[in-house]
Amino acid sequence: MMHKVGSYFILSITLLITLFLNAQIGNMPPIAKFLDPFQGFWQNAEAQPIQVPAVLSVAGLSDSVTVYFDENLIPHIQAKNDKDLYFAQGYVTAFHRLWQMEFQTHASAGRLSEIVGSVAIKHDRLQRRKGMVYAAKNALEKIQQDSLMNEIVTAYTDGINAYISSLNYKKMPVEYKLLAYTPENWTPLKTTLLSMQMADYLTGYEQSLHHVHAFHLLGETKYALLYPEHDPAYEPVIPKNTPWNFKPANMKATTVDTKVSLATPVKNTQSSDKLENLPTHGSNNWAVSGKKTISGHAYLANDPHLNLRLPAIWYGIHLQSPSVNVAGASLPGAPGVAIGFNDSVAWGVTNAAWTVRDWYAIDFKDNTRAEYYYDSLLLKSQFVREKIKVKNAETIYDSVVYTHLGPIVYDDNFTDPKHAKDLAMRWAGHHPGNEILAFYLLNRAKNLHDFEHALQYHYVPAQNFAFASIENDIAMEIAGKLPNRWKNQGKSIMPGNSFMYEWQGYIPLSHYPKIVNPKQGYVSSANERATDKNYPYYYLQFSEENYRNRRINQVLNQLTKIDDKAMIRLQNDNFNLAAQENLPYLLKYLDTTNLDTAQQEAYKILLSWNFQNEVEQVAPSIFKTWQDELSTMLWTFLHDYELALHRPNFYQTMHILKNHANSLHLKLGTYHNLQALITDSFKKAVQMLQAWQLVHRKLYKWGDYHPVDIPHLAQIKSFGMEALRIGGGEGIINANQGSHGVSMRLLVSLDKIPRGWFIYPGGQTGNPGNPHYTRFIEDWCNGKYINLSLVVPEPSKRALGNEVILTP
Amino acid sequence: MRFIFQVILTSLISYILQQFMPSWIVVFVAAIVALFVQSNPAAAFLGGFAAISLLWMCKATIIDVYTNSILSVKVAAILGMKSSIMLILLTGILGGLLGGLGAASGQHLLRIIKKDRGDFYRK
Numbered sequence: 001m002m003h004k005v006g007s008y009f010i011l012s013i014t015l016l017i018t019l020f021l022n023a024q025i026g027n028m029p030p031i032a033k034f035l036d037p038f039q040g041f042w043q044n045a046e047a048q049p050i051q052v053p054a055v056l057s058v059a060g061l062s063d064s065v066t067v068y069f070d071e072n073l074i075p076h077i078q079a080k081n082d083k084d085l086y087f088a089q090g091y092v093t094a095f096h097r098l099w100q101m102e103f104q105t106h107a108s109a110g111r112l113s114e115i116v117g118s119v120a121i122k123h124d125r126l127q128r129r130k131g132m133v134y135a136a137k138n139a140l141e142k143i144q145q146d147s148l149m150n151e152i153v154t155a156y157t158d159g160i161n162a163y164i165s166s167l168n169y170k171k172m173p174v175e176y177k178l179l180a181y182t183p184e185n186w187t188p189l190k191t192t193l194l195s196m197q198m199a200d201y202l203t204g205y206e207q208s209l210h211h212v213h214a215f216h217l218l219g220e221t222k223y224a225l226l227y228p229e230h231d232p233a234y235e236p237v238i239p240k241n242t243p244w245n246f247k248p249a250n251m252k253a254t255t256v257d258t259k260v261s262l263a264t265p266v267k268n269t270q271s272s273d274k275l276e277n278l279p280t281h282g283s284n285n286w287a288v289s290g291k292k293t294i295s296g297h298a299y300l301a302n303d304p305h306l307n308l309r310l311p312a313i314w315y316g317i318h319l320q321s322p323s324v325n326v327a328g329a330s331l332p333g334a335p336g337v338a339i340g341f342n343d344s345v346a347w348g349v350t351n352a353a354w355t356v357r358d359w360y361a362i363d364f365k366d367n368t369r370a371e372y373y374y375d376s377l378l379l380k381s382q383f384v385r386e387k388i389k390v391k392n393a394e395t396i397y398d399s400v401v402y403t404h405l406g407p408i409v410y411d412d413n414f415t416d417p418k419h420a421k422d423l424a425m426r427w428a429g430h431h432p433g434n435e436i437l438a439f440y441l442l443n444r445a446k447n448l449h450d451f452e453h454a455l456q457y458h459y460v461p462a463q464n465f466a467f468a469s470i471e472n473d474i475a476m477e478i479a480g481k482l483p484n485r486w487k488n489q490g491k492s493i494m495p496g497n498s499f500m501y502e503w504q505g506y507i508p509l510s511h512y513p514k515i516v517n518p519k520q521g522y523v524s525s526a527n528e529r530a531t532d533k534n535y536p537y538y539y540l541q542f543s544e545e546n547y548r549n550r551r552i553n554q555v556l557n558q559l560t561k562i563d564d565k566a567m568i569r570l571q572n573d574n575f576n577l578a579a580q581e582n583l584p585y586l587l588k589y590l591d592t593t594n595l596d597t598a599q600q601e602a603y604k605i606l607l608s609w610n611f612q613n614e615v616e617q618v619a620p621s622i623f624k625t626w627q628d629e630l631s632t633m634l635w636t637f638l639h640d641y642e643l644a645l646h647r648p649n650f651y652q653t654m655h656i657l658k659n660h661a662n663s664l665h666l667k668l669g670t671y672h673n674l675q676a677l678i679t680d681s682f683k684k685a686v687q688m689l690q691a692w693q694l695v696h697r698k699l700y701k702w703g704d705y706h707p708v709d710i711p712h713l714a715q716i717k718s719f720g721m722e723a724l725r726i727g728g729g730e731g732i733i734n735a736n737q738g739s740h741g742v743s744m745r746l747l748v749s750l751d752k753i754p755r756g757w758f759i760y761p762g763g764q765t766g767n768p769g770n771p772h773y774t775r776f777i778e779d780w781c782n783g784k785y786i787n788l789s790l791v792v793p794e795p796s797k798r799a800l801g802n803e804v805i806l807t808p
Numbered sequence: 809m810r811f812i813f814q815v816i817l818t819s820l821i822s823y824i825l826q827q828f829m830p831s832w833i834v835v836f837v838a839a840i841v842a843l844f845v846q847s848n849p850a851a852a853f854l855g856g857f858a859a860i861s862l863l864w865m866c867k868a869t870i871i872d873v874y875t876n877s878i879l880s881v882k883v884a885a886i887l888g889m890k891s892s893i894m895l896i897l898l899t900g901i902l903g904g905l906l907g908g909l910g911a912a913s914g915q916h917l918l919r920i921i922k923k924d925r926g927d928f929y930r931k
Contacts, residue, residue: 010912017909018832018909716886768878
C-alpha cells in the first residue's frame with residue numbers, strides 16, 4: 001500500500017511539472033513548449049532567406065496567382081484580377097509580417113495590455129480616450145459605403161486570414177511564442193485602425209497649451225518675437241509669389257478674444273520637462289523636371305522620417321494585374337502601395353504638418369459632466385465605457401466623455417503634466433475620408449489629372465504629395481481636409497461654449513496650395529511652411545522646417561545635368577546648413593583669450609570644419625553640444641514662469657541673437673553680454689564632451705556621439721539594433737536622431753519604363769530568426785539602394801525555391 | 809543493454825511523434841517505453857532523461873549550427889543567458905526532466921497496476 005502512495009505521488013509530480021513547463025506563468029513563456037526544438041522557438045531560426053513550395057493551394061482565390069520573391073525578398077505578385085491581387089498581397093504580407101501587423105493595430109486600438117500586461121495600461125487608456133477606435137470605425141463606414149473598396153479590403157482581409165488559418169504553433173512568429181498568445185482573425189477594422197494610427201502620429205504634437213501660456217505670460221510683442229509665424233528666411237513649399245487665381249471662400253471672422261483662461265492652469269512644476277524643445281521631425285520629397293536631367297526624364301525622390309522600428313515600417317512590393325502595375329513601399333496591414341511608382345507616374349509624401357487638431361475648453365454644468373453650456377443651450381454629453389483587458393491582472397474600465405466636438409482626453413481620472421484637463425479634442429481624424437480609395441487610384445494613375453483626382457479622397461493626415469510622370473509633368477500638391485480658419489483660430493485653446501469658435505468649413509479643393517511644372521524645373525517639400533503670406537487662407541502648422549528645405553532648394557537650383565548619382569548624393573546629404581549660417585558668427589563672438597587646451601583644440605576643429613555631419617568627424621559633436629547649451633542658457637528665464645512653455649527653435653534663437661540681442665524682451669540673465677553667453681556656452685559644451693569621453697572611453701566622433709537605435713516594436717531589446725553609426729542629424733537632409741530618422745529612401749527615374757530603387761532600415765521578413773530581418777540596415781547606413789523593378793525576370797532566370805504559384 | 813535500448817527507443821519514437829505533436833508527448837512516450845523495457849523507477853528516470861535531453865540537445869544544436877545561432881543568441885539574451893550553448897543546455901535539461909519523469913511514472917504506473925492485479929488473484 002505504501003508503494004502505491006509513492007507511485008501516485010510520482011505520477012502527480014510528473015503531471016504537475018509537465019503542466020508547469022507547458023503553461024504560462026507570470027511573464028515567462030511556457031518554457032518547455034517554448035524551448036522544444038521541434039515546435040518551439042528553435043523552429044523560427046532560419047538559414048535560408050526563403051524556401052517556398054512551387055505550388056500552394058489557398059482557399060479563397062478565384063484564379064492562380066504567381067508570387068516571385070527576388071533576391072531581396074521583394075514579392076512580385078502577378079494576378080489575373082484585382083480581388084486575387086489584394087488577396088495575395090494580404091497573404092504574402094502576413095507571411096512576412098503577421099506579428100507586426102497585428103501588434104500595430106492592437107497598439108492603435110488601445111489593446112496592448114492584453115498582450116504585455118499592466119505596463120501598457122496608460123498607453124491603452126490614452127488611445128481609447130483619443131477616440132482611435134471611433135475614428136477607425138468612421139473610416140470603415142466610408143469604405144463599406146464604397147462597394148469597390150469594400151471588395152478590395154475584404155479580399156485583403158481574406159488573404160491575411162487564409163495565412164493565419166494555415167498556421168500552427170510551430171510556424172507561428174516567434175513573438176507570439178515569447179509573449180504566449182495567438183493571432184486573432186484580421187478584420188477590415190484593423191486596416192483602418194492602422195491608417196488612423198498613422199494619421200494620429202502625423203497630425204502633431206500639442207502646442208496649443210504652450211501657446212495659451214505664452215500668450216498669457218509674455219504678452220503679444222514678446223510672443224511674436226519668440227514664436228513668429230514666419231521665420232525671416234522662410235522658403236515655403238509653394239514658391240513665394242506664386243499667384244493665387246481664385247476668390248477665397250467667405251468666412252465670418254470672429255473678433256471675440258479667444259484667449260481662454262484655464263480654470264486649472266498647468267503648473268510649471270508639474271511637468272518633468274517643463275521647457276520643451278519641439279521635435280524637429282520630418283520628411284523630404286522632391287521632383288525634378290526632365291529639363292534639368294541628363295536623360296531628359298523626370299526624377300522623383302522621397303524619404304519619410306518616422307520612428308524607426310524593427311520589424312520595419314515599410315514592406316517593399318510589386319503588384320501586377322490587368323488594371324495595375326505598381327511597385328513601392330506598402331504599409332503592412334493596408335492594401336496597395338503607399339509610396340511608389342507605376343508604369344506612368346511616381347509619387348511621394350511628406351507631412352504637411354497643418355494643424356487639424358484643436359482643443360476646446362468645455363463648460364460643464366456640474367461635476368457629473370452630463371451636460372455642458374453651448375450658446376443658449378444645455379447639451380448632453382455621452383459617456384462611453386471602455387473595457388481594457390489586462391494580461392495577468394484584472395480587467396480595467398474607463399469612462400470617456402464625448403461632446404459634439406469630440407472626446408475629453410484628459411480629466412481628473414486621467415491626467416498628464418503636459419496637458420490641461422476637461423478639453424474636448426476636435427480632430428479631423430475622427431472623420432476621415434476614403435484614404436484607401438485615394439491610394440487605390442494613385443496606384444493606377446496614368447497622368448497628372450488622375451493624380452489630382454485621387455487626392456480629393458485623402459483627408460488625414462494632410463500631406464505634401466510630390467508627383468512626376470513619364471510625360472515629364474512634375475507637381476507638388478497638398479492633400480487632406482483643411483479647416484478654413486480665422487486668424488489665430490485654434491492656435492491656443494478655445495472656448496467650447498459657442499458655435500462661433502468652431503470650424504465653419506473647409507478650404508475648397510480648388511484653392512489648395514499646389515504648384516505644377518514651375519519654371520525652376522523642380523518642386524520640393526520638407527515640412528516647411530506651405531505658402532507665402534499672400535495665400536488668402538489662414539492656417540496653422542505645428543512644424544515649420546527652416547533648414548532641410550532651403551538646403552534641398554540650394555542644391556536643386558545649382559544642379560543642371562542631373563543623373564542617378566546626383567539624386568542619390570542629395571538624398572544622403574549630410575551638409576549642416578545651420579552650422580554654415582551660424583558658426584562663423586558664433587566663432588567671431590567667442591572670447592578665445594581664456595580657453596584651456598581642450599577648448600583651444602575644439603575651437604581649431606570648428607574653424608577648419610567643412611560643415612559635413614559625417615560619422616568620423618568630431619566637429620559636428622562640438623557644434624551640436626554648443627547649439628544645445630546656448631539655447632539652454634539663453635532661454636533659462638523661461639523656466640522662471642510658473643506655466644510650461646516651449647523653447648524657440650534654433651533658427652529663431654540665432655535670429656534673435658543676431659538682430660535683437662539688446663531687446664528688452666530678452667534677458668541675458670547672468671550673462672551680461674552676448675560674448676559672455678557665447679563663450680560660456682562654448683566652454684560648458686567642451687566640458688560636457690570631455691565628460692562624455694571619460695564615460696564612454698572613446699573620442700566623441702559624430703557616429704559614436706550621435707548613435708542611432710532601431711528598437712523592436714515590442715521593445716524586446718535583443719530583437720532591435722543599437723548604436724548604428726550614421727551621419728546626418730536634425731535639420732539635415734539625412735535626418736537621423738536617436739531612434740527617429742529616415743524610415744525609407746525611394747528614388748524613381750521616370751524613363752519609358754520607370755526605374756526605381758529604395759532602401760529602408762530593416763528587411764523584408766519580420767522574423768528576427770531570419771538573416772533578412774536586418775538585411776538592408778548596413779546599406780541604409782552607407783547610402784546604398786536596392787532595385788525596385790516593374791519588370792519581373794523571365795521564369796527561367798528566377799531563383800529556385802523563390803517562386804510560388806498560389807492556386808484556388 | 810536495457811538502458812541503451814530504452815534510450816534509443818524513447819528518443820526514436822519521440823523524434824517521430826514530435827514532428828507533429830506538442831512537447832508533452834515525450835512524457836507519454838518515455839512512460840510507455842519504460843513500462844515495457846525497464847525494471848525499476850530510478851533506472852527508468854535516468855534512461856528517460858538521457859533519451860529526451862540528448863534528442864532535444866542534438867536537434868537544437870543542429871538547428872543552431874545550421875542557422876549560425878541567429879535566433880538563439882537573441883533568445884538567450886532575453887532569458888538572461890550569455891550564450892546559445894547555455895540555451896541548448898537548458899533545452900536539454902527541460903526535455904530531460906520531461907522524459908525522466910515520464911519514464912519514472914511509467915514504472916510507477918506498472919507498480920500500481922501490478923499490485924492491483926496481485927490483490928485480485930490473491931482473493
